[in-house]
Amino acid sequence: MILLASSAGALLRMVYSSLIASIAVAVVFSLVIYGAVRSAELRRTERGPRATALAAMSVCGFVVFAAMIAYGLYLVGHKG
Amino acid sequence: MSSDIILVIVVATALAFDFTNGFHDTANVVATAISTHAIGPRRAVALASLLNFVGAFISLKVATTIAKGFVTTSSVTTTVVFAGLVGAIAWNLITWYYGLPSSSSHALIGGLVGSVIAATGTHAVNSGGLLSKLIVPAIVAPLIAAASAGIAILIVYRIVGRLRPGPVGRGFRLGQVASSSLLALSHGTNDAQKTMGVITLALVASHDLPQKGFNVPIWVVIVAASAISLGTFTGGWRIIKTMGTRIISMDPAQGFIAQSAGAAVILAASSVGYPLSTTHVISGGITGAGAAKRLSAVRWGVAGDIVRAWVLTLPAAGAIAALVYTVTRLFGTGAVGPIVVSALMLVALAMVFARRLQQAAPAASAR
Numbered sequence: 001m002i003l004l005a006s007s008a009g010a011l012l013r014m015v016y017s018s019l020i021a022s023i024a025v026a027v028v029f030s031l032v033i034y035g036a037v038r039s040a041e042l043r044r045t046e047r048g049p050r051a052t053a054l055a056a057m058s059v060c061g062f063v064v065f066a067a068m069i070a071y072g073l074y075l076v077g078h079k080g
Numbered sequence: 081m082s083s084d085i086i087l088v089i090v091v092a093t094a095l096a097f098d099f100t101n102g103f104h105d106t107a108n109v110v111a112t113a114i115s116t117h118a119i120g121p122r123r124a125v126a127l128a129s130l131l132n133f134v135g136a137f138i139s140l141k142v143a144t145t146i147a148k149g150f151v152t153t154s155s156v157t158t159t160v161v162f163a164g165l166v167g168a169i170a171w172n173l174i175t176w177y178y179g180l181p182s183s184s185s186h187a188l189i190g191g192l193v194g195s196v197i198a199a200t201g202t203h204a205v206n207s208g209g210l211l212s213k214l215i216v217p218a219i220v221a222p223l224i225a226a227a228s229a230g231i232a233i234l235i236v237y238r239i240v241g242r243l244r245p246g247p248v249g250r251g252f253r254l255g256q257v258a259s260s261s262l263l264a265l266s267h268g269t270n271d272a273q274k275t276m277g278v279i280t281l282a283l284v285a286s287h288d289l290p291q292k293g294f295n296v297p298i299w300v301v302i303v304a305a306s307a308i309s310l311g312t313f314t315g316g317w318r319i320i321k322t323m324g325t326r327i328i329s330m331d332p333a334q335g336f337i338a339q340s341a342g343a344a345v346i347l348a349a350s351s352v353g354y355p356l357s358t359t360h361v362i363s364g365g366i367t368g369a370g371a372a373k374r375l376s377a378v379r380w381g382v383a384g385d386i387v388r389a390w391v392l393t394l395p396a397a398g399a400i401a402a403l404v405y406t407v408t409r410l411f412g413t414g415a416v417g418p419i420v421v422s423a424l425m426l427v428a429l430a431m432v433f434a435r436r437l438q439q440a441a442p443a444a445s446a447r
Contacts, residue, residue: 007212011216013348015220017348019231022340027232030235
């Protein structure tokens with residue numbers, strides 16, 4: 001019973017951490033693509049400041065995306 | 081002397097299993113990236129092979145679960161481990177022959193449990209551990225991968241759905257290089273550890289490691305990482321085809337999401353010590369990414385074949401292992417049994433490969 005209870009905790013941790021991680025990674029990477037594509041489109045129509053803001057969002061998103069992967073790997077290595 | 085010979089045979093068989101695991105499982109890690117043309121097949125397999133090797137060094141928690149979690153350590157002998165491994169290899173090759181992406185991990189654990197039952201009876205099996213650390217996660221993990229991939233793809237389509245498809249596709253193809261790398265790394269982390277756990281179990285059985293408080297030796301980590309990496313580099317094309325094209329036809333965003341969800345689930349499972357099947361998880365991710373877009377996009381017949389192979393894996397590998405144990409013991413407790421069985425297995429392997437090559441040759445000439 002104790003074994004099953006402790007395993008339920010571990011299972012729950014696996015469930016919520018993988019759900020959050022996979023959705024967060026997908027959303028952040030989509031924002032990277034959105035920022036990059038829209039910024040390129042706006043640059044062609046000469047809307048400079050908005051294009052720059054979207055490009056900055058894309059770069060920041062990419063940094064967050066890379067940081068999330070690095071943090072995930074760190075957690076696995078650290079706890080495992 | 082006899083026990084040393086058996087230990088050498090067991091370590092060699094475990095590494096052969098690890099090789100077939102790479103051969104059988106790891107290629108499907110890169111299948112989605114190949115099918116969406118995010119990366120060329122040879123480059124993808126080479127990258128997966130390298131990252132499998134690296135991933136094997138990240139964590140040892142799954143190896144500990146395999147070595148301690150499912151059977152009573154004191155009931156395990158080197159012959160039991162040997163029979164379990166042969167059962168797993170045989171089942172892996174049968175499913176490879178028919179192109180079915182079944183689970184090498186479950187074949188391994190099924191094999192071990194089957195041979196332990198044949199050797200000492202059901203009391204040596206830790207059924208609580210089997211249920212809570214293997215069967216429940218095996219059911220939950222693909223569902224989580226499917227659910228998270230399904231939710232994620234719907235959000236992603238909302239964010240990028242109105243943009244021009246060309247640049248978006250190129251962006252997700254680039255993302256797929258990262259996500260398939262992460263998936264390969266997570267596969268190395270989870271799957272290579274299973275062989276480490278089995279070799280460690282054999283070392284405990286042969287009294288080269290203490291029964292309590294043992295750790296996985298570093299040489300075991302290095303040889304297991306090398307074997308799975310080599311297996312990845314060598315094969316698995318039949319299963320790449322099934323995983324990459326037969327479940328659903330994917331766009332790059334779906335490929336990226338399926339791989340990210342798979343990697344997240346496997347890494348999360350590795351951190352709590354669950355020996356998951358990469359095949360199960362990535363199939364769940366692919367199905368979720370496809371079904372969320374359109375239920376009819378999933379070829380449910382193929383998905384059903386895969387589920388049937390999964391359900392059969394534990395009992396089938398266990399039954400083969402029990403048979404192998406019984407045959408091995410006909411020759412006594414020495415090294416003769418494992419030597420004879422190994423020789424028979426090599427002959428069977430050669431016959432299977434020859435038959436497969438004969439079948440491949442007419443197909444190639446027909447094209």
